Amino acid sequence: MSEMNDAASSAGRYAAVIIAYHRPDLLTAVLDRLDEQTRRPDLVIVVDNGGDIAESSLTGLALAPVLIRRADNPGYGAAVNTAAAYAREAGIQNLLVLTHDAVFSPTLAEALVGALDADPDAGCVAPTLRWVSRPERVFSSGGVLTRGGRAYHRIDEIAGPRAVHWVDGAIALFRLRALEGIGGIDERYFLYFEDVDTGWSLARAGWRTLVVPESAQQEPGAHPLRLGIRNMVLFARKAGLPAGPVALAVMRRVGEELIVAVRRDRRLPVFSVIRGIADGVAGRRGKP
Secondary structure (H helix, E strand, O other): OHHHHHHHHHHOOEEEEEEEOOOHHHHHHHHHHHHOOOOOOOEEEEEEOOOOOOHHHHOOOOOOOEEEEOOOOOOHHHHHHHHHHHHHHOOOOEEEEEEOOOEEOOOHHHHHHHHHHHOOOEEEEEEEEEOOOOOOOEEEOOEEEOOOOOEEEOOOOOOOOEEEOEOOOOEEEEEHHHHHHOOOOOHHHOOOOHHHHHHHHHHHOOOEEEEEEEEEEOOOOOOOHHHHHHHHHHHHHHHOOOHHHHHHHHHHHHHHHHHHHHHHHOOOOHHHHHHHHHHHHHOOOOOO
């Protein structure tokens, strides 16, 4: 009986990892939000991918985080995997992943942990994301992955937990057993598309990915066009997607990106597209 009680009490334990990159002000704000949670983390880890967060800047805070420096900036996936290993060694079963620009309410962790506990087949749960600059608008209520490997965000409101193909990596709670079962976050992408890959990998391993109505905010940033196209091709090759639908999906993505680039920057970055496709076909990975 005592073993059952211990298992029940540990089921909802979670570690939080903040992936930091150069902005101690944003990092401190996220730490403050974690301290305000109605369900506070059992462990807080800061993975400093910029290598310039001073330990002194983290002293005196209500939450005392573990600081792990990765000045070589190995990317999002490597940061998550490093924190996951640390959390497992501490005997913690769930990992809340936060980028340093994540904005969320005091009930975030309670909502995500509750949803994960309620669905034993769920390997990952994430909130509905809204824009920081336009909080009335949904940025992502889960992601869709097409047959050709095109990934896009849903932007509709939801009333309850919904199973989706993938969720944005800005804020996500993982069941560490599920994450370990797929070998962790695939580090080949460096940045962008690893969240799509993770949802796909979890589904192949029999786990569900959920998005819940609990709202959080992030201001999505731009990524290098070459990197985005490369990672889309890398994923298509890894997943063994059919060549015809992949070609159409890549062409559509390229067309959309070129239109945006012309409107925003008054230029046509064709060379970046060519390099991205070539890098993906050649299997180049890591930093672009």
